[in-house]
Amino acid sequence: MTRTVGVEEEFLLVQNRSPFLAAEGERVVAQAERSAAHDSEGNFDQEFMxxxxxxxxxPHASIEDLLADLRGRRAALAEAARSRGVRLVPSATSPLDEDVTTTADERYERMTRAFGRVAMAQLACGMHVHVSIASPEEGVAVLDRIRGRLPLLRALSANSPFLAGEDTGYASYRTVLWGQWPTAGVPDVFGSVEEYERVRAGLVASGAALDEAMICFDARLSARYPTVEVRACDVCADAEDAGTIAALIRAMVSTAAEDAAAGVEAPPIRSDLLRAATWRAARWGMEDRLVEPLTGDLVGAWDLVDDLLDDVASALKESGDEMLVREGLARIRERGTGARQQREARREGGFGAVVDDLVGRT
Incomplete structure (x- = not known):
């Protein structure tokens, strides 16, 4: 089975020649939809803020085709932003101010009433990777078997060290902000579609989620598509990094599905240990040791990457993505994650240089 993969990315909008965010989301999206030549399966959309x-x-079967699509849509959205006198910034939190305006939408208004300050703090930009599945049963089996690797994906994509003119000390401060939602994080093993649906319905009934779309697990069954949706990653500064991580996630999904079909049990990883692993990935990214999910030991971040590559080697070869992923990971290892790049830009020229560098990467 050749699994298709698609990517959703969220971006900040920043005023030209001014250190302030720009409340232009609705108009930028409308302009992108009018001017871009894109197929009906992709989209541009407004966000909460x-x-x-x-x-x-x-959705694409080829990562090369996915990258071409991603670059084209980034370029179209950036041009639409320029037409409104603003800039498109691929950072998962704002290095500038936090002055936000919610999009006029009845559902967003209900979210604000229900969750208060938590909702208003969510100026956070993620990357969501969708990988096709044969059935919900296969999807739940995949979720149960990839949960231990989700903190590592967060570390690889870390791209949010700053918030409102301050260094947070985290590589992915988006993780901290997003973790305030009551349904966020890595859930327990489900074991069946029936249990997944029971948990989902219970969270909605409790008020912790307004609807199915507000199930904020780090990985979930998509509410709209026949896919597993991995939501752990920060938006990447570089499209090439997004393609590398998307290919890696597809290999993880394929490997997990094959393991489930062969009767391999889901790894018995405690959720409290995964919370610790998620915190450490958010705090340090790839710059320090991370938690080995089965043992709880602290090991080198890149040693965990090597272990993951060993686990998914067969799937990468089958999809033809092995060289693309290995070369992409080597680039991240050499120059660092987005968090390191943002900090280097700040040392050279302050937060203005951070924004300029990020804008250039779109």
Missing amino acids: QQQAELGTA
Whole structure:
């Protein structure tokens, strides 16, 4: 089975020649939809905050095709932003101010009433990777078997060290902000579709989620598509990093599905240990040791990457993505994650240089 993969990315909008965010999301998205030549399966969309804009690719069997689609949509959204006198910034939190305006939408208004300050703090931009599945049963089996690797994906994509003109000390401060939602994080093993649906319905009934779309697990069954949706990652500064991570996630999904079909049990990883692993990934990214999910030991971050590559080697070869992923990971290892790049830009020229560098990467 050749699994398709698609990517959704969220971006900040920043005023030109001014250190402030721009409440232009609705108009930027409308302009992108009018002017871009794109197929009907992809999209541009508004986000919770007017200071954000989102794109979504079509599903692709080829990572090269996915990257071409992603670059084209980034370029179209960036041009739409320029037409409104603003800039598109691929950072998972704002290095500038936090002055936000919610998008006029009845559902967003209900979210604000229900969750208060937690909702208003969510100026956070993620990357969501969708990988096709044969059935919900296969999807739940995949979720149960990839949960231990989700903190490592967060570390690889870490791209949010700053918030409102301050260094947070984290590589992915988006993780901290997003973790305030009551349904966020890595859930327990489900074991069946029936249990997944029971948990989902219980969270909605409790008020912790307004609807199925507000199930904020780090990985979930998509509410709209026949896919597993991995939501652990920060938006990447570089499209090439997004393609590398998307290919790696597809290999993880394929490997997990094959393991489930062969009767391999889901790894018995405690959720409290995964919370610790998630915190450490958010705090340090790839710059320090991370938690080995089965043992709880602290090991080198890149040793965990090597272990993951060993686990998914067969799937990467079958999809033809082995060289693409290995070369992409080597680039991240050499120059660092987005968090390291943002900090280097700040040392060279302050937060203005951070924004300029990020804008250039779109």
